[in-house]
Amino acid sequence: MDKHYDAKAAEAKWYPIWEKNGYFHAEPGKGEPYSVVIPPPNVTGILHMGHALNQTIQDILVRWRRMSGFNTLWLPGTDHAGIATQNVVEKALRKEGKRRQDLGREAFVERVWEWKKQYGGTIVHQQRMLGNSTDWQRERFTFDEGCSKAVAKVFTRLYDEGLVYKGNYIVNWCPRCGTALANDEVEHEANHGHLWYVRYPVVGSEKGAAGEPYKDYVMVATTRPETLPGDTAVAVNPKDERYAHLVGKMVILPLTGREIPVISDDYVEKEFGTGIVKITPAHDPNDFLVGKRHNLEEINIMNGDGTMNALAGAKYEGMDRFKCREALVADLEAGGYLDHTEDYDNQVGHCYRCHETVESRLSKQWFVKMKPLAEPAIEAVKSGEIRFVPERWSKIYFNWMENIQDWCISRQLWWGHRIPAYYFGGNTVVAETPEAALEKAKAIDPAVTMADLKQDEDVLDTWFSSWLWPFSTMGWPEKTADLDYYYPTTDLVTAQDIIFFWVARMVMAGLHFMGKPPFRNIVIHGIVRDAQGRKMSKSLGNSLDPLELIEQYSADALRFSIALITSLDCDSKVSKEKFEIGRNFCTKIWNAARFMQMQEEAAPANAEGLAAFGNALTADEKHILYATDLACRKLDRLLGEYRIQDGALAVYDFFWTQICDWYVEYAKDAPDKPRALAILRDVFWKALRLLHPYMPFVTEEVAHQLGYLKDGETIMLAEFPKGYTDGEKAAWGLDEATYAFVNAKREAITALRALRAEYKVPPATWVKATIATDDAKAKGEADSLKRAMRAESVEFVPAGSDLAMPSKMTAFGTVYLSLEGLVDKAAESKRIALELQKLAGFIKGAEAKLANKAFVENAPEAIVAEARRKLEENREKEGQLRKLAKLFA
RNA sequence: GGGCUAUUAGCUCAGUUGGUUAGAGCGCUUCCUUGACAUGGAAGAGGUCAGUGGUCCGAAUCCACUAUAGCCCACCA
Numbered sequence: 001m002d003k004h005y006d007a008k009a010a011e012a013k014w015y016p017i018w019e020k021n022g023y024f025h026a027e028p029g030k031g032e033p034y035s036v037v038i039p040p041p042n043v044t045g046i047l048h049m050g051h052a053l054n055q056t057i058q059d060i061l062v063r064w065r066r067m068s069g070f071n072t073l074w075l076p077g078t079d080h081a082g083i084a085t086q087n088v089v090e091k092a093l094r095k096e097g098k099r100r101q102d103l104g105r106e107a108f109v110e111r112v113w114e115w116k117k118q119y120g121g122t123i124v125h126q127q128r129m130l131g132n133s134t135d136w137q138r139e140r141f142t143f144d145e146g147c148s149k150a151v152a153k154v155f156t157r158l159y160d161e162g163l164v165y166k167g168n169y170i171v172n173w174c175p176r177c178g179t180a181l182a183n184d185e186v187e188h189e190a191n192h193g194h195l196w197y198v199r200y201p202v203v204g205s206e207k208g209a210a211g212e213p214y215k216d217y218v219m220v221a222t223t224r225p226e227t228l229p230g231d232t233a234v235a236v237n238p239k240d241e242r243y244a245h246l247v248g249k250m251v252i253l254p255l256t257g258r259e260i261p262v263i264s265d266d267y268v269e270k271e272f273g274t275g276i277v278k279i280t281p282a283h284d285p286n287d288f289l290v291g292k293r294h295n296l297e298e299i300n301i302m303n304g305d306g307t308m309n310a311l312a313g314a315k316y317e318g319m320d321r322f323k324c325r326e327a328l329v330a331d332l333e334a335g336g337y338l339d340h341t342e343d344y345d346n347q348v349g350h351c352y353r354c355h356e357t358v359e360s361r362l363s364k365q366w367f368v369k370m371k372p373l374a375e376p377a378i379e380a381v382k383s384g385e386i387r388f389v390p391e392r393w394s395k396i397y398f399n400w401m402e403n404i405q406d407w408c409i410s411r412q413l414w415w416g417h418r419i420p421a422y423y424f425g426g427n428t429v430v431a432e433t434p435e436a437a438l439e440k441a442k443a444i445d446p447a448v449t450m451a452d453l454k455q456d457e458d459v460l461d462t463w464f465s466s467w468l469w470p471f472s473t474m475g476w477p478e479k480t481a482d483l484d485y486y487y488p489t490t491d492l493v494t495a496q497d498i499i500f501f502w503v504a505r506m507v508m509a510g511l512h513f514m515g516k517p518p519f520r521n522i523v524i525h526g527i528v529r530d531a532q533g534r535k536m537s538k539s540l541g542n543s544l545d546p547l548e549l550i551e552q553y554s555a556d557a558l559r560f561s562i563a564l565i566t567s568l569d570c571d572s573k574v575s576k577e578k579f580e581i582g583r584n585f586c587t588k589i590w591n592a593a594r595f596m597q598m599q600e601e602a603a604p605a606n607a608e609g610l611a612a613f614g615n616a617l618t619a620d621e622k623h624i625l626y627a628t629d630l631a632c633r634k635l636d637r638l639l640g641e642y643r644i645q646d647g648a649l650a651v652y653d654f655f656w657t658q659i660c661d662w663y664v665e666y667a668k669d670a671p672d673k674p675r676a677l678a679i680l681r682d683v684f685w686k687a688l689r690l691l692h693p694y695m696p697f698v699t700e701e702v703a704h705q706l707g708y709l710k711d712g713e714t715i716m717l718a719e720f721p722k723g724y725t726d727g728e729k730a731a732w733g734l735d736e737a738t739y740a741f742v743n744a745k746r747e748a749i750t751a752l753r754a755l756r757a758e759y760k761v762p763p764a765t766w767v768k769a770t771i772a773t774d775d776a777k778a779k780g781e782a783d784s785l786k787r788a789m790r791a792e793s794v795e796f797v798p799a800g801s802d803l804a805m806p807s808k809m810t811a812f813g814t815v816y817l818s819l820e821g822l823v824d825k826a827a828e829s830k831r832i833a834l835e836l837q838k839l840a841g842f843i844k845g846a847e848a849k850l851a852n853k854a855f856v857e858n859a860p861e862a863i864v865a866e867a868r869r870k871l872e873e874n875r876e877k878e879g880q881l882r883k884l885a886k887l888f889a
Numbered sequence: 890g891g892g893c894u895a896u897u898a899g900c901u902c903a904g905u906u907g908g909u910u911a912g913a914g915c916g917c918u919u920c921c922u923u924g925a926c927a928u929g930g931a932a933g934a935g936g937u938c939a940g941u942g943g944u945c946c947g948a949a950u951c952c953a954c955u956a957u958a959g960c961c962c963a964c965c966a
Contacts, residue, residue, distance in 0.1 A: 003925095188964080195966085222966060235966095272965045284966080347964070392893070396961070399892065403962080496961085531901085533959080564914080565901070571960090573901060581914065584928045595925030641905090649903075649913070664925080750932090757932040763921060842910060854946035863908050863947090870909060 001597055001705050005590035007554030010701040015128055023716045024133045026073035028485030034070035035486040036062060037470050037519075038134060039494045039502070040142060042081035043116055044088050047126035049528040049536055049574065050495060052546040053566060056559045057525060057644055058493045059132050063693040064639050066133070067720035073486050075473055076134035078123065080116075080143035082462040083177055083353045086415040089115050105414050112415050126547060131555050131696045133716070138482075140473040142465040143417065150472035151417045151465050152432040154513060159421075159430040163369045164409075166421075166428075168298075170281075170288040171408050173361035174351040175306030175321075179412040180365050182461060186349040186358050195273065195344035196225050196329060199337050200234055200251040203259055218243070218251055218262065219339055221273030223346060224283070225332065226325040229256055229312045230301040233279040235290060238264040240275055254337040255328070256313065263294050282362040300362050304412075321359070366410040366419060366458070373508040374404045380507060380517050389523045389642050390568050393499065400500050407505075409461045416459030424452045467505035470518035483514075492519040495527055523642055526571035533573055549579050556695035557582030563648040563694050585652060586698050589691070592660050593702045596680055599667070605677035613675060615733045619777075620670075620784065621679050623742035624663040625724065626734045627654065628683045632723035635690050651690050659687060662746065669787050681706075686721040744811035745781055749788045751808035755817040759806060766792040773813030774799045802879070804887055809877050829888040832881055839878050846871040 018024060026035075036058055041051060058074065066072040089112045090100055100108045120141075127134065140147060158164040171180040198220055205216035220234055231253050236243040243262075250259045267290055268277050281291030282300040291298060301312040308316040308324050315331075316324045332338040349358040378401045380386045381394050388394040410419060421430045422437040427444050431437035434450065441448040465472070470489050474482040488510070494503060503522055510518030529535055530542040549558045561582035565572045606612070617625070631654035638647040663680065670676030685708050692699040692715050703715045724734070752769055761767060769791040771778065778796070785794045797803070805816040849855055849867060856864055 001925095220966080224966080267966095269965055274966095277966045279966095286964090286966080346966090396893065399962070500962095527960095567902075575901090577915070578901080580928070584926095587928045588926065591926035591929085593925085598925065643905095646903075653913085660926085661930085668925095753931060754933085757920075760920090763931070838910095845910090849947085852946060856946080858946045859908070866909055874910090 001590075001594045003594075005586060005698065005701075007556065007586060007697065011129075011131070011550075011555050011697045014697055014700050015131065018133070018714065018716060019128075019136060021714070022137075023714055024074070024135045025137050026071060026135050026486075028481045029071070031069065031071035033073070033486050033490075034062075034065040035073040035075070035489040036491050036493065037075045037473060037489055038077065038132075039492075039498070040077045040079040040140075040466065040469065041123050042084050043078040043120040043123070043141065044081055044085050045078075045123045047123055047130070047546050049544050049546055051123075051127075052130060052549075052558060053525060053528050053562050053572065054493060054495060055127065055130055055132055056562045057523070057566065058491075059130070059559070059696075060563060060644055060647075060693040061491060061493070061639065061642075062133055063696065063716065064720060066716065067689065067692065067718060068636075069719070071485075073138070073482075074132070074134045075138050075140070075486075076124070076127065076132070076136060077140035077142070077469075077473060078120065079462060079466060080141060080416065082411055082413050082416040082459060083179065085112060085116070086413050087177070087353065089415070100414065108414050129547060129550055129555060131559065133696070138473070142462070142469070142472075146475065147465055147468070147472045148417055149432070150468050150476050151460065152420045153477045154468060154509070155420055155460070155464075156430050156432050157513070158368060163372060164366060164430075165369065166364060166366050168362065169365055169367065169408070170283075170285045170360050170362055171365050172349060173304070173359045173363070174354065174356050175304065175359055176354045176356040177351060177413075178304055180361075180363065180408055180410060181351060181358065182408050182463075185352045187352050188347040188349055191346055191348040193223055193344050193346060193348070195221050195223055195342045196332075197221050197274065197339040197341070198225065198228070198254065198278075198332055199339055200254060200260075200278075202246070203250040203252055218246060218276050219274045220276045220278045222278055223344060224280075224325070225328050226308070226312075226316075226321055227280045227283040227301065228253065228278065228328060228332075229308075229316070230280045230282050230299045231260060231278045232281060232291065232296040232299060233260050233263050233294065235263050235265045235268050235277050235279050236275060237268040237270045238266065240264075240268070240270045243276065254335060255331055263290075263296075265290050265293065284360050288360075288362070298362055302359065302361065304361070306359060365408050366421075366456075366460075368407040368409055370404040370406055370508075373512055374401045376511045377401055377504065377507040380511060386507060386517045386519065387521050389521055393496065393522070393524045396496075397499060397504060401504060407461075409464050410456075410458040411461055412457075413459050416462065417465060419456040419458050419460060421456040422453040423456070424448055424454065429453075463501055463505060466502055467509040468513070470506060470510060471514050476514070487514065487518075488516050489519045491521045491523055493523045493525065496524050497527065499524065521642075523568070525566060525568050529571050529573050531573055531575040533571075544574060544576065549576075553579040553583040554586060554697070556586050556698045559696075560585055560648060560652075560694050563644050564652070566645050568642060568644075582695075585656070586695065588656060588660060589688075589695075589698055589702060592655075592664065593684070593706055595664060596677070596684060597706060599673075599677055600681075603673045603677065605681050606674040609678060610682055610728070610732075613678075614731060617675075617679075617732055618671065618784075619738055619742050619745070619781065620663065620666045621676060622732060622734050622738045624658060624666075624679060624683055625732060626729075626736075626739040627658045628686055628721075629723040629729065629734070631658070631690060632686060632721045636720070636722070639693075648694055651687075651694065655687050655691065659683060665788070666784070671783070689715060689718055689721050692716070692718075740811075741777065745778075745785070747810040748812035748815050749785065751810045751815040752789045752791070752817060755806055755808060755815070759817065759819060761817070763790070766790060768793050768795070768818040770795045770797055770803060770805070770816040770818065771813045772797050772799050772801045772803070772816070775813070778812060800876075802883070804883050806884060807877075807880050809873055814876075814880075829885060832885045832888065836878065836881050836885070839874055839881070843871065843874055843878065846874070 062072055062074045093100060103111060155164060172186045174181055199217040200220060201214035202216040205214040207214060218234060234251060246262045247264045249262050251262060253260050267286055279287045279290050279296060281288045281296050282298040299311055301308055302321065303309050306321050308319045310317050316327060351358055378398060381397060420432060421428055424441055429437050429440040431440050437453060438450055441453060471483060471487055474480060474487055476483060506518045510516060527535065534542060536543040546558060557579050561579045564581060565574060565578055631650060634650050635647050638650060667676040667680055688699045688703050700715045703709045709715060748771060769789050773796060782794050799813060803816050805818055807814050807816045846867060
């Protein structure tokens with residue numbers, strides 16, 4: 001083996017082998033299925049830390065299950081991402097000085113497909129760098145033929161069921177993207193604006209003095225004066241006595257002369273502003289509802305691009321909405337209608353894609369009725385059929401589901417699934433294909449031809465295809481073996497920010513169209529943040545690029561470090577240094593492997609293997625076997641509970657501390673080296689397989705280097721270690737007591753090393769150690785202790801012996817270090833005094849505890865006994881120290 | 890306004906049915922380069938577990954309140 005591990009070479013070598021040999025590929029049929037669909041990244045996307053986190057978790061679970069014998073499918077793919085992708089291509093067009101309108105719809109869509117062909121593979125390539133064991137033969141795209149079929153089918157079916165409808169509705173509208181947005185595509189941000197107080201004269205009021213043109217008026221407060229020309233009423237609260245006399249009267253809309261009524265509605269809050277609100281049904285969602293209740297006219301005064309139209313008045317027509325605001329305010333002031341202006345902070349909606357201020361706009365859109373879909377989705381989580389991990393997310397899910405709003409699904413874009421609704425002569429038909437639509441149309445009017453049918457211009461919200469992902473990717477609406485076998489999927493792993501966008505809707509779609517939930521467990525992880533806890537973003541420039549990290553530290557290092565900092569309960573803060581942990585661990589694994597190989601070359605491992613050893617093993621050998629057994633069981637349990645981080649920590653500690661720090665040190669000078677190495681060989685192979693889900697590349701490379709695997713074999717498909725059988729454990733004499741005995745022995749070794757350090761005895765100096773114990777087994781460890789302690793002698797004296805030497809108490813016995821060298825008496829005396837003080841504090845506490853009747857009577861016996869033992873021990877220690885203090889006095 | 894979460898060592902975090910003197914990694918201090926590994930080894934310093942009150946023999950852990958921070962939902966023109 002080379003002195004240094006070449007991660008880059010190993011990673012470049014193994015991934016293509018895995019892929020080519022079909023190790024990622026799953027076939028329905030045998031065994032127990034385990035399936036996961038990947039949250040499809042945007043086809044325009046590049047791999048960021050969020051993906052790295054998300055996919056590392058999935059790959060760990062998937063590799064673990066696959067090795068554990070499950071028939072495992074991890075299904076990859078990408079999302080066509082309507083707005084995002086269209087924006088990217090439009091941007092490219094702009095560089096050529098063209099707009100999409102110049103190309104026309106068909107040519108533009110063609111152009112987007114070309115873009116996809118050329119650049120759409122970026123993220124998919126990057127996912128391979130991470131080591132994702134996704135079944136690439138099943139790679140899907142939300143806009144591919146099959147998924148598109150599923151979308152058309154779903155739309156048609158919902159329409160037939162009356163769950164899809166087209167309605168005049170107030171929607172969030174992005175003037176820059178030129179499309180409606182769903183509620184959750186709008187981000188609210190703080191805005192420093194103004195509140196303008198405007199007088200609306202009561203009809204019939206007399207002209208007043210200058211600056212106050214009418215004597216009788218109502219005053220409204222508004223943040224959006226530019227919508228004034230669209231007002232069709234002013235409203236007061238029905239309980240507001242101040243204005244009761246006005247209700248039913250008419251007022252004059254300033255600058256237009258139009259007369260509008262004063263109405264009363266609960267929506268108005270008495271305390272806010274003047275307690276009088278202008279009602280603009282076409283430009284505000286609340287006003288829209290008020291307008292519906294009071295049968296008010298809806299006057300749309302704005303164009304789709306954010307400019308004013310003719311209904312705003314000739315003067316403002318064509319003006320941008322913000323320009324218009326300024327102009328209108330100036331005119332109100334000039335006309336004496338503006339009373340005063342206040343600063344006012346509120347929240348304003350912005351487009352989540354392009355950040356433009358969102359407009360409320362009246363338009364015809366398609367909607368899905370969500371209530372009937374939500375009810376079974378709530379039930380599925382309540383009943384436990386679907387489980388959130390961590391469980392608390394279900395609360396947030398319920399909260400949303402129970403207050404669900406209809407989903408606006410039409411988008412005024414060109415890139416996406418075109419709505420399968422066709423119009424002719426005032427009729428609408430909805431069908432999966434144009435042919436089917438024509439047939440339906442003919443049933444209404446036999447004379448209709450294809451040329452008469454006009455398909456709806458809009459496309460569907462991207463999430464309208466994503467919500468079908470778990471089954472559309474498996475071939476639905478066809479009946480397929482995949483669906484039969486792999487649906488419902490087992491785990492869905494995603495971040496909290498798309499619970500509503502995606503997860504909740506998948507649950508609804510799965511239950512509605514498949515009659516089964518799309519997945520059993522929803523695993524929600526945190527977001528990756530920077531060292532200061534800020535979200536990673538391009539504009540802040542605080543993003544870490546996973547590809548750079550792979551370049552610098554290796555994919556295994558990235559994966560392991562991510563796993564180690566991943567907590568499902570909170571967001572993860574990362575900085576570059578964190579990835580050194582993973583890299584260092586890779587190096588450690590490599591070096592340990594080198595050590596084993598070198599040792600084996602010098603003294604070949606016992607070839608007969610572990611079975612031949614019977615009950616002749618040393619305590620240290622039993623200990624490592626026992627620890628290995630524990631590690632296997634522990635990791636299996638932790639992964640089953642989605643405790644990726646705890647698992648990483650457990651396997652890290654097992655490998656580094658148990659194997660490298662202790663067992664390898666033991667094996668160097670083991671009494672029966674071939675046997676010790678044979679054990680190491682077995683333990684190491686188990687460790688590699690435990691590590692494989694976290695660090696697939698280095699484990700594969702080392703497994704081959706060490707000859708665990710031949711060419712053409714892979715650790716990916718090796719059995720995940722289960723620990724040793726009861727039979728093996730009995731034959732070798734593994735038990736808890738021996739395990740504890742060796743832990744105690746290590747404690748003694750550590751104690752002696754600590755004594756050396758405290759008394760400044762150089763590590764190379766041979767010392768004399770004494771241990772006070774009556775345990776006959778302990779005495780049998782003398783040789784091994786000598787080596788570990790670098791002691792020329794280890795003597796045993798009866799427990800309770802009282803030697804005038806520095807000592808430490810351990811579970812193994814009291815360890816004494818004979819001081820032959822020189823010691824700074826004054827410093828020692830001071831240090832001992834301090835320690836005595838500490839001890840006295842503890843003894844006092846422990847005595848009080850044991851004097852407490854309630855404790856002695858109520859606490860479990862073992863706890864009380866332990867407390868007694870501890871107290872005794874510390875009293876003894878105190879005595880020792882006092883003696884030492886005299887020695888140094 | 891409604892909901893959720895967090896607060897443990899200088900930093901990032903464990904601590905899952907309440908039970909030894911609260912742990913890990915990084916950082917810091919001291920010592921160690923005769924080969925598995927300095928991307929390493931040995932030892933060490935560092936915490937009244939945000940605060941107050943309560944339940945209990947016993948609380949980082951359970952309850953209440955307070956403070957601070959963060960997230961989500963809904964928004965008052």
